[in-house]
Amino acid sequence: MSEEEENVGSGKTAGKPPVSKERAQQARRRFLRTALLTGGVLGAALSGYLPIAYAQKKRLRPPGALDEKDFLSSCIKCGQCVQVCPVFAIKLADLSDGFGVGVPYIDAREQACDFSCDAVQCILACPTGSLTYIKPDFLPVRPGARMADKPILLAKENDPEPTLNLAERIGVARLTRPESCLAIQGKGFKGQARGPDYDGELRYMSVDRWKPIKVADHPYDVELCDLCVQACPIKNAISIETVFAPDGTQRKSPVVHEPCVGCGVCEMICPTEPASIEIIPGEGWRA
């Protein structure tokens, strides 16, 4: 029926100029469309660099993540880490993250990683080594990222193997808003840490060793607020200490120690709004 159609779209007869005016116009239009499609696709693809260049805030990546640049290049954007997380801490980024679209991150305030899986399952699930137990030798280690010792998971403290297989921290907790911290003000806390509508879950050893429950279902009642210390899943990572305020008065304050892996449970549980303690993603330990 349409045998003559077969040469449409082949106006580029080797070397020879197009014969008719119509043909020339057709070829020109086709060239313009080709240029338009090229520009559109490449423009869209390269615009993915903008969010990387202008990122206001670094994302907190799942445990065992390579450094940001290597993480973005090695991640295959499949979300297998998302699937194994028992508390659904891991989410995939949208196009607003540019080249980071489909790359996993943790919004600790929303739902932190509390190592409910006991074994950093997300690392095990990763097919490309973006999340890894052992970093390849040719990749540099950020200053202060290497853990002095393997972190001890409190939930496994009495097991034969109490540690997490985690060589580097993903960030460090920092008391970013000391003025709002209840402990520093000498205040206690009573009630649901994040209110009745909060969906986040944590594993409470006193409730169930294997099953995380809603934070809203686990109200607190403490004389002096130490929720961050109570909730922290890592041994010796945070404690309430007596500190001296600038005015010389003695205060109680949460103090972060070297074993902090940057999981974000303290930021998640902090009952003040906004959180007084936060994770600085990618930050190393500084004594």
Added chain:
Amino acid sequence: MSAGLKRRFVDQIKVMFGSDPAKPTKELIAPQAQVIHQYKKGNRDLIAEKLHARAHAEHKNIWRNRRWATLIFANLLFVVSFYFDIQILEGALTASRFIGFHLIDLNSALQVMLAHKHIITNLLIGTGTVLVLWILLGGRSFCSWVCPYHLLAEWAEKIHLWLVQKKLVTDAPVDRRLRTVFWVIFALLAVLTGYTVFESISPTGILSRAMIYGSGLLAMLWVLALLVFEVFFVRRAWCRYACPIGLTYGVVGIISPLRIKYTLDGCFHEGDCRKVCLVPHVLDTVIKGRAVDTEVPIGPDCTRCGLCVDTCPTGSLKFDVKGLAKLV
């Protein structure tokens, strides 16, 4: 294999990269095929036969329905594996695990390898598994039988063709060499920038993740923009002229035993198959006088979608597994 088929095999690889199909010279056409061509040329009765066959041709959608069912099933398997935690097919189309076995999309793997420049064992295993799988299954059959964007694009194409029929839009082809250019550009970008640049706009990955995780709603706007472009401007623009995934799987398909086979004998050269085809340049052989042999395998750029098989009123186009007839 005759000299003509050999030449055609190489020619079709070039065609996949964007060159125009070459018209075979008479010496390249096998004698038996020449006899058939000659017969058809001199036999006017064929027209009456053609009209008769056409009047009685039923419009079938057998392969299309099978394919749509497979495509939807495969993608749903990802979704339910996560949603109901049944762990059969975990992950997304870029990389997954089928009951524990790593599967990694070839183009995604390539992007990651080029960007990160470090390959771990699991990545290699998953890529190897998928490579073998698609060599067996036909290379670009990934496109039409699995890729979720393909299905949406097929529906967009229907709207586009309806608009063309109503003369509201015109069909506007683009230079097919563009896809090869894109493939090279995206490979280079991965190496040079160290980012998997293509993944950020790949509708295959975006759609797969959106279905499974409900993430990337903004990214879906990009997919929508592509579909709109295809409806109003260029028919099947992404799959035909842009997507490097298609070219990657196309290269795999070069050595695949599964393909469509064309039989010259009964063909009326009406060209219906070329009208429904995503990649009509692979069907140049059905044009009157072009077939180099009585049976011609269709080239690697073919997505094995089966639309031509459904459309052909004479059964001249069929699925075929190379060497299977000899085995059985």
